[in-house]
Amino acid sequence: MAKTLGMRKNPVKDEREQAFKQAALKVFSAKGYHRATMSEIALEAGFGKGTLYWYWKSKEELYFALIRQMHEEFLQLVEEAASRPGSALEKLGWMGGEITELYYRDRDFCKLSWKMRAEELETFSPQYVEELQDYIKRTKRALEGIVKQAVEEGSLPPADPYYLSCMLLGLVEGMEIQWLEDPSSFDLRRGMELAMSFLLFLGETGKRASTGG
Amino acid sequence: MAKTLGMRKNPVKDEREQAFKQAALKVFSAKGYHRATMSEIALEAGFGKGTLYWYWKSKEELYFALIRQMHEEFLQLVEEAASRPGSALEKLGWMGGEITELYYRDRDFCKLSWKMRAEELETFSPQYVEELQDYIKRTKRALEGIVKQAVEEGSLPPADPYYLSCMLLGLVEGMEIQWLEDPSSFDLRRGMELAMSFLLFLGETGKRASTGG
DNA sequence: ATTTTAAGACCGACCGGTTGGTCTAAAACT
DNA sequence: AGTTTTAGACCAACCGGTCGGTCTTAAAAT
Numbered sequence: 001m002a003k004t005l006g007m008r009k010n011p012v013k014d015e016r017e018q019a020f021k022q023a024a025l026k027v028f029s030a031k032g033y034h035r036a037t038m039s040e041i042a043l044e045a046g047f048g049k050g051t052l053y054w055y056w057k058s059k060e061e062l063y064f065a066l067i068r069q070m071h072e073e074f075l076q077l078v079e080e081a082a083s084r085p086g087s088a089l090e091k092l093g094w095m096g097g098e099i100t101e102l103y104y105r106d107r108d109f110c111k112l113s114w115k116m117r118a119e120e121l122e123t124f125s126p127q128y129v130e131e132l133q134d135y136i137k138r139t140k141r142a143l144e145g146i147v148k149q150a151v152e153e154g155s156l157p158p159a160d161p162y163y164l165s166c167m168l169l170g171l172v173e174g175m176e177i178q179w180l181e182d183p184s185s186f187d188l189r190r191g192m193e194l195a196m197s198f199l200l201f202l203g204e205t206g207k208r209a210s211t212g213g
Numbered sequence: 214m215a216k217t218l219g220m221r222k223n224p225v226k227d228e229r230e231q232a233f234k235q236a237a238l239k240v241f242s243a244k245g246y247h248r249a250t251m252s253e254i255a256l257e258a259g260f261g262k263g264t265l266y267w268y269w270k271s272k273e274e275l276y277f278a279l280i281r282q283m284h285e286e287f288l289q290l291v292e293e294a295a296s297r298p299g300s301a302l303e304k305l306g307w308m309g310g311e312i313t314e315l316y317y318r319d320r321d322f323c324k325l326s327w328k329m330r331a332e333e334l335e336t337f338s339p340q341y342v343e344e345l346q347d348y349i350k351r352t353k354r355a356l357e358g359i360v361k362q363a364v365e366e367g368s369l370p371p372a373d374p375y376y377l378s379c380m381l382l383g384l385v386e387g388m389e390i391q392w393l394e395d396p397s398s399f400d401l402r403r404g405m406e407l408a409m410s411f412l413l414f415l416g417e418t419g420k421r422a423s424t425g426g
Numbered sequence: 427a428t429t430t431t432a433a434g435a436c437c438g439a440c441c442g443g444t445t446g447g448t449c450t451a452a453a454a455c456t
Numbered sequence: 457a458g459t460t461t462t463a464g465a466c467c468a469a470c471c472g473g474t475c476g477g478t479c480t481t482a483a484a485a486t
Contacts, residue, residue: 012434012435013434016435030333031333032331032332032333034247034248035247035333035336037470037471037472038471038472038473039471039472047435047436047437048436048437048438049437049438049472049473050435050436050437050438050473050474050475051435051436051437053472053473053474054434054435054436057473058472058473059471059472059473114331115331117331117390117394118245118327118328118330118331118332119245119331120243120244120245120248123248157411157414159407163399163403163404163407164407166388166391166399166404167384167387167388167404167407167408169387169391170383170384170386170387170388170390170391170404171380171383171384171387172387173383173387173390174380174382174383174384174385174386174387174388174390175379175380175383175387177330177383177386177387178379178382178383181330186376186379190376191376191379191380191383194372194376194377194380195380198370198415201370202411202414205418229461250444250445250446251445251446251447252445252446255463260462260463261462261463261464262446262447262463262464263447263448263449263450263461263462263463263464264461264462264463266446266447266448267460267461267462270447271446271447272445272446272447427486428485428486429484429485429486430483430484430485430486431482431483431484431485432481432482432483432484433480433481433482433483434479434480434481434482435478435479435480435481436477436478436479436480437476437477437478437479438475438476438477439474439475439476440473440474440475440476441472441473441474441475442471442472442473442474443470443471443472444469444470444471445468445469445470445471446467446468446469446470447466447467447468448465448466448467448468449464449465449466449467450463450464450465450466451462451463451464452461452462452463453460453461453462453463454459454460454461454462455458455459455460455461456457456458456459456460
C-alpha cells in the first residue's frame with residue numbers, strides 16, 4: 001500500500017520561484033553571471049542560500065531560466081511581426097515599436113542579455129549554449145524573412161537580405177547599448193523613431209526610383 | 214641635482230613589458246577582467262606571477278594600460294578624421310575605412326573593449342573610470358562635429374547631429390559585435406561597405422532634394 | 427476536533443577550490 | 457659585493473555547492 005501520509009504539494013512554489021527569479025534578475029543584470037553570488041541573490045530574495053538551492057540545482061540553471069525567458073519573448077515578437085499581414089515596412093514599423101516597448105518594460109532583462117553576450121560561452125554547459133544559439137538563429141531567420149520581403153517590395157535597396165538584416169539588428173543593438181549605458185544622454189525611443197523615419201525615407205525614394213525609372 | 218648616476222636601464226625591460234601586455238591582452242580579451250587571472254597572464258608571458266607584479270602593481274593597472282591604449286588609438290583616428298580637409302562624407306568614408314582596418318588589425322583589442330563595456334564600472338577605481346569616460350566623451354564629440362558638418366552640407370537629413378552620431382556609432386558598434394561573435398557569418402568589411410553606400414545614397418538624394426526643391 | 431506523521435521549507439556552518447596580492451630567497455647581472 | 461630580477465610558496469578572502477538539522481504544515485488517522 002502506498003504511503004501518502006503527509007504528502008502535499010508545494011503551496012508556495014510558484015511564489016518563491018518568482019521571488020528568486022526577480023532577485024536573480026536584479027543581481028545578474030547588475031553584475032553579470034560570474035560576479036553575481038548565490039548568497040547575494042538569496043539575501044536579496046529574503047532567504048538563505050540553502051533555500052535558493054532547494055528551488056534551483058545550480059547557479060547556471062537559475063541563470064538560464066532568465067536568459068531563456070528573455071530570448072523567448074524577443075523571438076516571439078519577431079516571429080509575430082514576420083507572420084503579420086501587410087507590407088514589410090509595416091511589419092518593421094510594428095516590430096520596432098514593440099521592441100522599444102519591451103526594452104523599456106524590462107530594462108533589467110536587457111542588461112542581463114547584454115552582459116550575457118560578453119560572457120565566455122565556453123564556461124556554460126553545452127546544452128544551454130546550444131539552446132541559446134538556437135533562439136538566436138531562429139530570431140535572425142525571422143528577421144531576414146521580413147527584410148527579404150522588403151527588398152522584393154522595393155522598399156529597401158537591392159542588397160543581400162542577410163547583410164541588411166545584420167545591419168538592422170546591429171543598429172538596434174548598438175542603440176540599445178548606448179541607452180543601457182546612459183539613458184539620460186540617449187533616449188532609445190527617440191533613436192528608434194529616427195531610425196524608423198530613415199527606413200521610411202529609404203522606402204519612399206526606393207519606390208519612386210523604381211516607378212519613375 | 215638629478216640622480217641619474219647608477220640608474221641603469223634594463224635593456225630588456227621594455228621588451229618584457231610588451232610581452233606581459235601581449236599576454237594580458239590575450240587573456241583579458243578572452244575572459245574579461247574578472248575571470249582573467251594574473252597567474253594565467255604570467256604563465257602566458259612565460260614568467261612567474263611575482264615577476265608580473267614586479268612590472269605592474271595591480272591587476273587593475275595592467276588592465277587599464279591596455280584599455281587606455283585602445284581608446285587612445287580610436288580617439289586619435291576619429292579626431293584625425295574630423296580635422297581632415299574635405300566634405301563630411303569624405304571624412305566619414307575615410308574614417309570608416311580606417312576603423313575597419315583598425316578592427317581587423319587588433320581584433321583582440323576589440324574583444325577587450327567589448328568585454329570591458331559589460332563590466333561593472335563601479336568595481337574599478339574612480340580615477341580610471343573618469344579617464345575612460347573622458348576618452349569616450351572626446352570621441353563622441355569629435356564624431357558629432359563631423360556629423361554636424363554633414364547635416365550643414367545637406368548630405369545627411371536635417372536631424373539632431375547628436376542623435377545622428379549616436380545612430381552611426383550604434384550601427385558600427387552593433388556590426389562590430391556581430392563580427393566579434395562570429396566572423397565567419399558576418400564579414401565586417403562587407404558590412405561597413407554596405408553601410409557606407411547607404412550613407413552615400415542618403416547624401417545624394419538629400420542633395421538632389423535640396424537643389425531640386 | 428485532535429493527534430500523528432512525514433514531506434516541505436528553510437538555514438547557515440562548512441568544504442574544496444580559486445585568486446589577487448605579498449614575501450622571501452635565490453639567481454643573474456654589473 | 458651590491459643591485460636588479462625572478463619564481464613560486466604562501467596568505468587571506470571569497471564563492472559555489474553540500475549537509476545535517478530544525479521548524480512548519482497539510483493531510484491521514486483517530
